Amino acid sequence: MTHFELDPRTKLVFVLVISSLAVIYRSLYWLIGLFACSTVLFFVFGVRFSNLLNRLKSFIPIIILIIFVQSIFRQEGNAVLAVGRFNLLTDVGVKEGASAALRLMILILSAGILVSTNPQHLIRGLVDWRVPYELIFMVQMGIRFLPLLREEVNDTFAAIQLRGVELVNVPLVKKMKIYSHVFLPSIANALIRTNQLTLAMELKGFGVGEKRSFYHEVSLKSVDKILTFVSIFLGLTAVILYYKWN
């Protein structure tokens, strides 16, 4: 597999271009094309295939749900599946659902390009672009705490059920009421942790200096500049072409 050592910002531009296109495109075929492109890019940037599968795997339930929700209530088009006079599934609906799912997968894939990026370098680059460091830091912290948060929520869910409360085969309203209990500890614990983190950061001198200094310098190489330009150019072209042909 090839390994370009591209500037993280160049990758970020790629991601932004691809995800913008994913949001703009409404046509299934265009989305399929875009999906193919982002898969190729994903490999070019040296993210491994297993990583790709893992990434998509955890989103499968959501993707299925989206396909389902998007397709089920469409009435126009030819019925694929009907109950009496009510069209449960139409060809338009299926297309719509598939598009929505593709859109989500493209977003996940393109974000995956950033996985191959050294976060420190990305931060350094973004600060050079005058994005406030505090903002970047917070986003980074949020991402870092995400797995922990997930485990916490899972534990709370389990704890509620272990208290003798069924979550399977109960009416939706009751289920929602029980689910609402999960938010309280999650938010409380998140706030407590934020507090601790703030204190820890301040003790370590966060925000004392006017400007953060960096150990590593990053600078856009000419290949980066060209690629950034090319990707923005291609992105705009892709938008124009799309509107011309649809």
Added chain:
Amino acid sequence: MSLLEVKDLSFAYKNGVQIIERINFTLNKGDCLAIKGPNGSGKTTLAKLLTRILRPTGGHILLEGKDISELTLADIGKKIGYVMQNPERQVFSHTVEEDIAFSLRHRGFKSEEVEKKIDKMLDFFELNRYRKTSPFILSRGEQQRLAIASVLVLEPKILLLDEPTTGLDPLRKKRLELMLRELYYNGTTLIVISHDHKFLSKLFNKELCIENGLMREDML
């Protein structure tokens, strides 16, 4: 029939690292089991397997003869009271008393009965003055006592505690020990994960040591 029977239990997380490999042990009524092992050896993982929060990759766990994979978490919670290593994750109500009452109210107990049980628990776990307090501002030790109280209202046969002594001062530890001792003498079977060698040491009749996923069971 044993209360709890673990047969050839194996477990690996999704990343493929084998945490538990072919563990076997049985627990009868009146047993008091200590689970020991260094940090990261898989003690918490084992506790989550026993309560079906995690699904084993191999082997079986029988609770009163029934494979727990066929039971719901709610069924298991009526038999095993699980106090997590992070008790703050298992309290979730607005007030301490509501948290204790949670499972009773959801199971349709009458108000007077619920009140009576709450009073009993608050007394026993010395939480009376926090009755109307939010559980999230309690100290670790208090949250832990609350967590124990809230799982005990279902009167489980087994009480499973994951590192209950961390963060407790000697006095609190002593008191917790007395409480657990009393529960034990009243018929609760105990499983205690701990590396505190003194804690409850006189009570244990079985010991399970996990190291590198492997296990050594000793009868004490």
